[in-house]
Every structure is written in C-alpha cells, then in structure tokens.
Amino acid sequence: xxxxxxxxxxxxxxALTVVYMTRHxxxxxxxxxxxxxxxxxxxxxxxxxxTVSVLIPACDEGHVIGRxxxxxxxxxxxxxxxxxxxxxxxxxxxxxxxxxxxxKRYPFIEVVHRTWKEGRKGKAAALNAVLQxxxxxxxxxxxxxxxxxxxxxxxxxxxxxxxxVGAVQGRVIVLNEPKxxxxxxxxxxxxxxxxVDQQARDSLxxxxxxxxxxxxxRRCLLEHLGGWDGSILAEDTDLTFRIYLAGYRIxxxxxxxxxxxxxxxxxxxxxxxxxxxxGHMQCAFKHAPKVLTxxxxxxxxxxxxxxxxxxxxMPVLTLLSWIVCIPLFFLGxxxxxxxxxxxxxxxxxxxxxxxxxxxxxxxxxxxDGRKRAHWLVSLLIFTxxxxxxxxxxxxxxxxxxxxxxxxxxxxxKTTHFGDGNSYIMN
Amino acid sequence: xxxLTSLMMVFGALFFILIMLLPALFELKKPKDAGPRRIMxxxxxxxxxxxxxxxxxxxxxxxxxxxxxxxxISVLPNLEA
Numbered sequence: 001x002x003x004x005x006x007x008x009x010x011x012x013x014x015a016l017t018v019v020y021m022t023r024h025x026x027x028x029x030x031x032x033x034x035x036x037x038x039x040x041x042x043x044x045x046x047x048x049x050x051t052v053s054v055l056i057p058a059c060d061e062g063h064v065i066g067r068x069x070x071x072x073x074x075x076x077x078x079x080x081x082x083x084x085x086x087x088x089x090x091x092x093x094x095x096x097x098x099x100x101x102x103x104k105r106y107p108f109i110e111v112v113h114r115t116w117k118e119g120r121k122g123k124a125a126a127l128n129a130v131l132q133x134x135x136x137x138x139x140x141x142x143x144x145x146x147x148x149x150x151x152x153x154x155x156x157x158x159x160x161x162x163x164x165v166g167a168v169q170g171r172v173i174v175l176n177e178p179k180x181x182x183x184x185x186x187x188x189x190x191x192x193x194x195x196v197d198q199q200a201r202d203s204l205x206x207x208x209x210x211x212x213x214x215x216x217x218r219r220c221l222l223e224h225l226g227g228w229d230g231s232i233l234a235e236d237t238d239l240t241f242r243i244y245l246a247g248y249r250i251x252x253x254x255x256x257x258x259x260x261x262x263x264x265x266x267x268x269x270x271x272x273x274x275x276x277x278x279g280h281m282q283c284a285f286k287h288a289p290k291v292l293t294x295x296x297x298x299x300x301x302x303x304x305x306x307x308x309x310x311x312x313x314m315p316v317l318t319l320l321s322w323i324v325c326i327p328l329f330f331l332g333x334x335x336x337x338x339x340x341x342x343x344x345x346x347x348x349x350x351x352x353x354x355x356x357x358x359x360x361x362x363x364x365x366x367x368d369g370r371k372r373a374h375w376l377v378s379l380l381i382f383t384x385x386x387x388x389x390x391x392x393x394x395x396x397x398x399x400x401x402x403x404x405x406x407x408x409x410x411x412x413k414t415t416h417f418g419d420g421n422s423y424i425m426n
Numbered sequence: 427x428x429x430l431t432s433l434m435m436v437f438g439a440l441f442f443i444l445i446m447l448l449p450a451l452f453e454l455k456k457p458k459d460a461g462p463r464r465i466m467x468x469x470x471x472x473x474x475x476x477x478x479x480x481x482x483x484x485x486x487x488x489x490x491x492x493x494x495x496x497x498x499i500s501v502l503p504n505l506e507a
Contacts, residue, residue, distance in 0.1 A: 149465050177461030181454070187461060257465045372459035375449035 006328050013321040020314060023307055024357045027200035032363060034203045048161050052153055053083040053136030053219070057126040059119070061144035062093035063418030064261065068144055069102040069109065077153040083135050084109045089126045090119025095144075123212070124228035124235035131227055140216040145261035145416040147175060148214065155256040156216055166221045166248025167239070169198065170214040170256030179264055184376055185383055186262040186269070192361035195368060198252045206304040207244060208252035212236025213260075221248060232286070234279025241287040241305065247296040261416045269383075270390055277312040277387075277394035284309040285402075315391040 054072065058065050065086070072084045086103075088096035088111055099111035112130050119126065127141065138157055142148065149155070152170060159168045171194045174187035201208045210217070212235060225242050232238040243250060263269045291297060291305040358377050365374035453459070 173463055173465060175462050177463075178457070184460065255466060259462065259465060368463055370459055370461075370463065372449075372453050372457075373461065375453040375459075377450075378446045379450045 003328065003331050006324050006331075010321060010324050010328065013317050013324070016314070016317060017321075020307065020311070021357075023304075024197075024360055026204075027197055028360050028363050030200040030203050031196040031360075031367065034199075046154060046158050048158050049078060049081055049154075050137040050157055050160065051081045051083070051135065052077065052138045052140060052157065052216070053085060053134045054140045054142060054153075055085050055087060055127055055130060055134070056142050056144055057087040057089055057123050058091065058095045058099070058144040059089035059126070060091045060093050060095060061416060062091070062095050062098065064145045064416045065095050066098050066102075067418065068142060068146055069099065071147055071150075072109065073102070073106055074150055075148070075153060076150045079108050081136075082108050082153070085130050085133055086111045087126045087130050088113045090114050090116045122230060122233075122235075124230040124232070127235075128227040128230060131222070134219060137219055138216045139219050139222055141213050142258070143213045143260065145418075146172075146213060146258050147260075148258035149256065152214075152256050152258060155253055159251040159253065160216075160218065162251075164247075164249055165251050166243040166246070167210045167217040167250045168215060168256075169208055169210050169250060169252045170258055171195070171198075171252075171254050172211065172214055172260050173257055174262040175259035176261050176264065181379070182266060182269060183262045183264055184373075185379060188361045188365070188373065188376060188380060189383070190260075190262075191364040191368060191370075191373070192357065194252075195254065195364035196360040199254050201304065202252035204304075205298070205300070207240065207301055207308060208250050209308065210236050210240045210243065210250050212239070214256070214258040217243070218248075221246065232279055232282050233275050234283055237280055237283045237309075238286065241283060241291065241309070244297060244301070244305070245287070245290055245294050261418075266386070269386070273387060273390045274394050277391045278398055280309070280312040281395060281398050284313070285398075312391050313395065315388045316395050319388050319392055 056065075056068060056072075069084070069086065072082075075082065084106075086095075086099040086109065088099055096111065096113050099109075103109045103111045110133065112133060114126065114129060118129065131139075138160060140153065140156070148170075156168045156170055159165050172190055174183060174190055176183050177187040178184070198208050200206075215236075217239070221243065225239070225246060228235040229238045229242075240250060263272050288306060288309050291302055291309065294302070297305065358380055361377050361380065362374045365377075
C-alpha cells in the first residue's frame with residue numbers, strides 16, 4: 001500500500017514536470033519560428049505619441065540614479081509629452097539630492113521625497129504614493145539601475161493604439177554581465193526568459209508578464225484597478241493577472257531593450273529570488289481561482305496562466321519528488337517506476353530556472369547571435385539546485401505567515417553599485 | 427567493497443559531468459563572449475548620403491616633385507616686376 005501511494009505521488013509529480021517541459025519546448029519552437037520582427041502595421045502606429053509619465057522608484061540608489069536620469073534627458077520622446085517622477089523613497093544617501101539637481105535643470109523631471117516614516121515600505125507603496133502626481137496617459141516604470149534605449153518609449157507606446165492592450169513590457173538585458181559568474185548566469189536566465197519565453201507567450205496570445213520595469217500601463221486602467229497591491233511582494237505579477245482578469249492584455253516588445261544591473265553575489269541572488277518566489281506564490285493563492293473562472297481568458301490563456309502562477313512551486317515539488325524516491329528505492333519500486341524516475345530526471349532540467357529552462361537559454365543565445373555565451377548553460381545546474389531551497393523557504397514562510405495571519409511584508413531591496421557604467425556604449 | 431560495475435558507473439558519471447562542464451570551463455578561463463550584448467539603437471533615417479569624391483584623395487601629390495618645381499620657379503625672373 002505504501003509503495004503504491006508513493007508511486008502514485010511520484011506519478012503526479014512526474015506528470016507536472018512533463019507538462020512544464022512540453023510548455024517550454026513549445027515556447028522554444030515558437031521563438032525559433034517567429035523571431036518577433038516588426039510588421040508594416042507596427043510602423044504605421046509608430047507615430048503615436050501620447051503623454052507619458054515615467055516613474056523611477058529609488059531607495060539608496062546614489063550609485064546609479066544619476067545615470068538613469070541622464071538617460072531620461074537623452075530619450076528621443078518629445079519632452080513636452082514626457083514627465084519623469086523620481087520617487088526618493090526615504091534614501092539615506094545622495095539619491096534625493098541628485099534627483100533635485102536634475103529637476104532644477106530639466107522641467108520635465110520631478111522628485112517626490114518620502115519621509116522616513118512614509119518610505120521604505122517596498123516598491124508598490126512607493127509607486128502608489130506618487131500616482132496622484134501622474135499626468136501622462138501611459139505610466140511607465142523604470143528601476144533606478146536601468147539604462148534604456150533612447151527610442152524605447154516610442155517602441156512601447158505604439159502597442160497602445162490597440163484599445164485592448166492594457167500594458168506593455170520591454171526586454172531586459174544585463175549590463176554588468178562580464179563582472180563575475182553570478183552576473184553571467186543571471187544574464188543567461190534573462191536571455192531565455194525574455195528572448196524566448198516572453199516572446200513566445202506574446203506570439204501565441206498567452207500571458208506575457210508585466211515585469212514591473214521597462215513596462216507601461218494605461219493610467220486609466222491602473223486607477224481603475226486601484227494601483228499596485230502593496231501586500232504582494234511580486235506586485236508586477238499581481239498587476240499582470242489583474243490586467244488580464246479585467247479584460248485587457250499585455251504585449252511584449254522584444255525590440256524595446258533596456259540594460260539592467262544584475263545581482264553580483266549569491267546572497268543577493270537568494271534575496272532577490274526569494275522575493276520573487278514568495279511574491280509569485282502569493283499571486284498563485286490570490287489569482288488561481290479567478291483565472292480558472294474568468295470569462296475574459298481563453299482556454300489556452302487559463303492553462304498558461306495557471307502554469308505561470310505555479311512555476312515557483314515546482315522547485316518545491318522537485319525536492320518532494322526526490323524525498324519520495326528515497327523510501328521507494330529501499331522498498332523496491334515496481335517496473336514502471338524506473339522509467340518514470342528517468343522521465344522526471346530528464347524533464348526536471350527542462351523547467352527550472354527563472355522561467356528560463358536550459359534549452360530556452362541556448363536558443364535565446366543563438367537568436368541573439370551570441371558566440372559562446374551559451375557555453376555556460378551547463379553551469380545553470382547550480383542555479384537550478386540553488387533555487388530549490390530558495391523556493392522551499394519562501395513556501396514555508398508563506399504558509400507560516402498565512403497560518404499566523406501576519407500581513408507584514410519585508411522588502412529586501414537589491415543593492416546596486418553602478419559597476420555597469422564602464423560598459424555603457426554611447 | 428565496490429565491484430567493477432559500480433566503479434565504472436561512478437567514473438562514467440564523473441566523465442559525463444566533466445564533458446558537460448568542459449565548454450563552460452573553457453569560456454570562463456578565456457572568455458570570448460562575456461557580453462554585455464549591445465542594445466539595439468534606432469538608425470535615424472535622414473537624407474540620402476551622396477558620396478562626394480575627394481579630389482585630394484584621388485590626386486596623389488608627389489612632394490619631391492613639388493619641391494623641385496618650386497625650386498625651379500623661384501629662380502625664374504619675376505616677369506611682372
């Protein structure tokens with residue numbers, strides 16, 4: 001009886017991994033077949049120029065805030081239609097002072113200073129605090145360590161000529177990639193996640209994710225939805241699903257590129273991925289039932305939405321499947337079990353990562369014309385193994401907080417050092 | 427005591443892991459594609475560029491000849507004077 005129960009459990013886990021593996025194979029083939037080039041229709045819409053507000057939340061970003069603000073002054077978007085709001089979130093360094101210097105010189109740049117009592121409560125709280133100052137029809141967010149293309153706003157706003165589009169997401173490229181092994185591996189994850197995964201979800205009419213940065217939302221929609229949810233650590237994922245559940249869609253634009261500064265050590269990687277995992281799991285609990293019953297989503301969007309919401313549970317289930325294997329090994333499994341174990345072992349490589357399985361990374365690097373970046377793909381096994389305790393801890397902490405009904409969300413921000421400045425190519 | 431089959435499996439697994447990691451080790455040791463990837467920038471469309479031939483480029487002036495000619499001219503009487 002015990003053997004049968006364990007084998008049944010293992011069968012369910014194996015089936016889930018095969019489902020994710022199939023999903024990512026489909027995405028990879030789609031990305032190869034449809035590289036996402038611009039169409040003539042896109043060119044016609046490229047003259048659309050609504051008023052735009054760019055929000056830059058910044059907490060202790062003194063090393064990088066000057067760079068992004070300088071870049072805002074270099075954007076080709078008409079300055080009379082552009083508003084940039086720097087949210088100095090109770091910074092202890094020169095972030096606010098640097099913002100004020102730019103604000104004095106450039107009238108389209110404003111700075112909102114949050115006090116120690118108001119601030120440091122997370123990105124969502126900071127963004128919500130300045131919504132009252134936003135004047136643009138489209139609200140964009142850029143993190144302080146980002147460095148966008150000069151023409152990025154033109155590329156992103158053109159999608160809003162379609163009234164069904166509620167938000168748009170651009171592509172993120174790691175600026176400090178050469179720094180060390182961590183940054184190179186994170187860059188690979190980004191390549192797979194954006195160049196293949198996001199692109200395929202857009203091409204297939206599924207649910208591309210609004211990443212909370214390098215992305216824009218209609219202001220009227222944002223106000224209708226009540227802004228960002230400050231209780232969710234992954235406010236971007238939460239907004240993604242609220243947009244779709246409200247009947248809108250999100251477009252991903254692979255041509256709209258922006259540099260970011262990746263985490264530079266394994267401790268920072270843990271903190272960042274922990275935040276993403278726990279936030280994603282919060283979204284799964286919040287939105288999964290609504291996704292199932294929504295009348296605005298097609299069947300394939302519901303399936304993809306559920307798979308996207310639950311992706312951070314899969315490392316936890318991987319650990320569970322390994323734990324299940326141990327007693328089965330000693331108790332003596334049935335003949336079919338060996339095949340299932342092999343299937344899981346192979347497919348588990350295929351789905352784990354920051355939604356960037358290994359073959360997505362390889363294909364993404366190929367599509368980018370990279371020469372040897374994909375030679376590091378085998379090292380992603382370490383991030384795969386590292387993600388298992390990260391996601392497991394996030395899950396356990398979430399369950400405990402739900403059991404104790406605690407709502408406090410501790411936001412561990414990623415520290416940026418401005419080390420990517422030397423790689424900026426003008 | 428490990429038997430031959432187990433030993434072969436262990437070494438085989440180690441060899442497989444080494445083969446898998448070898449390209450990564452090469453790239454880390456001598457990076458040839460460390461990035462970052464260059465962001466695409468729009469090519470600003472402007473008036474068509476017309477290639478203007480550079481006469482200075484086409485005519486290669488022999489400096490020695492020029493000096494000799496100058497020297498000859500300088501000793502000629504100034505007919506205007």
